[in-house]
Structures are given as C-alpha cells and as structure tokens.
Amino acid sequence: MLCPTELTLCSGPVEINGRTIEPDDTKAVIECRLLFAFPAVNYYGFGVHPAVIGRSYRSLELQKVDLLHLVKSYDPETITHDRIIGTVAGVEFPREPAGGWRAVKEQSPCVRAILSIYKQAQGVDRLLGQHLGGRKEWTTSIEYSYQRKSGIFCVNGKPDAHTPQDLAELGWKSIPFTEAPEELLATLPTRPYHRIKEWNGKAVAFLCGGVAGQISCEGIGLVENSAEEQAVITRVLADGWHGTGAMVEQFLAASKSILKLSQKKP
Secondary structure, X not given: OOOOOXXXXXXXXXXXXXXXXXXXXXXXXXXXXEOOOXXXXXXXXXXXXXXXXXXXXXXXXXXXXXXXXXXXHHXXXXXXXXXXXXXXXXXXXOOOOOOOOOOEOOEOOOEEEEEXXXXXXOXXXXXXXXXXXXXXXXXXXXXXXXXXXXXEEEEEOOOOOOOOHHHHHOOEEEEEHHHOOHHHHOOOOOOOOOOOOOEOOEOEEEEOOOOOOOOXXXXXXXXXXXXXXXXXXXXXXXXOHHHHHHHHHHHHHHHHHHHHHHHOOO
C-alpha cells in the first residue's frame, strides 16, 4: 500500500539510517519511495529484481536530484543547461530475508530516499508552492544505468529448467540477454519513450542486472509523471520556504553593498 503525501511546513526532522535531517532557510526535505522491485515494472516494461536492488541501492546516496531529468549530458543537443536542485541525502532498503531475495507476487520492496532540495535553485520555489498548495502533485523518477549483457528477458509462459524458481512461480520463462534470439532482442525499444514489444504474442519484461548483477544508481528526477507508477513522494518538509525570495533579496543587497565598498579608492 502506498502512503499518501504528508504536506507539512514543520521543521522536522526526518530520520534515516540513524541520522536526522531537517529543513531550514535554504533547504527543503523530501521523503520518497521509488525503485519498486520486480514483479513491478515501469511503463516501458523494465524491472529490477529485489536481489539486484539490494546490491545496488547504496550507490544512490549522495547522487544528484534534478528537475525533469534536465541534465545536459543526457541530451546535449536539446538540453541547454543542467537543472540540479538537490542531493540524495540518504537511502534505505529492507534487510535481505532469510534464504535470500525472491520476487513475490504483490510484494515489491522499494527504496526509501531522503532528498535535500536547494530552495535557492531555479524553479524550486515554484515547485514547492505547487506541491504544498495542492495545485500540482510532483513525484520522483529513478535514474540508473546497467550493462545490458547482464540482463534477463522474462517471457510470459511456461518456464524451463534454467528459469530461477521465483520467476517460474510467477509464470515467467527467463532468457539471458546473451542467449536471446534476434527476434527477442528486437523487442527492446530503440528510441526513447517506447515500450518493450510482445514476442510471439507473449508479454515481455526485461530485468536490468538480471538476478545476480547490479545497476548503477545515478540520481533522482523530480517530475510531473513518472515511468514508475508506484513511485511516490510521502513527505515534504519545507519550513520557511515562503521566505526564500526575501532572503535572496537581502543577500543580493548585501552583495551589492560589499561590491561598492570594494570599488572605493583607498
């Protein structure tokens, strides 16, 4: 069950990994849940096995938080400049159960992340105003990379002896990327924002990192619509965010005064 967003202007704090993080005049704090484990898949048909998340989620800590995935290196021809608006301050994932991680129907453990958001960054004041005022509900979108050769196709149908037991119990047949026929490889999208196609009339999902590999978490985007349906912002702590504009004006006025003094001749 997903938790509804708790909108609050109190000073916190929020706890994660034994640390307390709270908002102040220059930062807001967002708690979110994302990267839900397979059998959950995103809109495009890609998923991550819980064992892979367990090995990889710590790489998300201290990574960037960006607005709408606007990072110039992602698309240098279209994106003119980075929109970095914060840092991933902490991450958590449930402890591995006895016997190891298994993909289980209707059970998708996820990463809990705490984001430190820079109030003075361009667009943040508006974003917080929209979300806290209920005019627009923002959400989160995970950014990660992986080696395709470590991935696994999951084809809906009768499993074979090589399919991991947990995937077989969910009704999937697994085929490693390195062993997939050309027709199956062709189901993967070749252009952005396209979904995995069916193969011989059967649904196909792709497990990034397979069941024994890893992914590399690179950041989190704050977006209006996430490819991951389950992703959710569960709490926003933004004490004093209304004062950000006045605070910046005071800072600029002080800077101008300092500049004038520095330009005076001795």
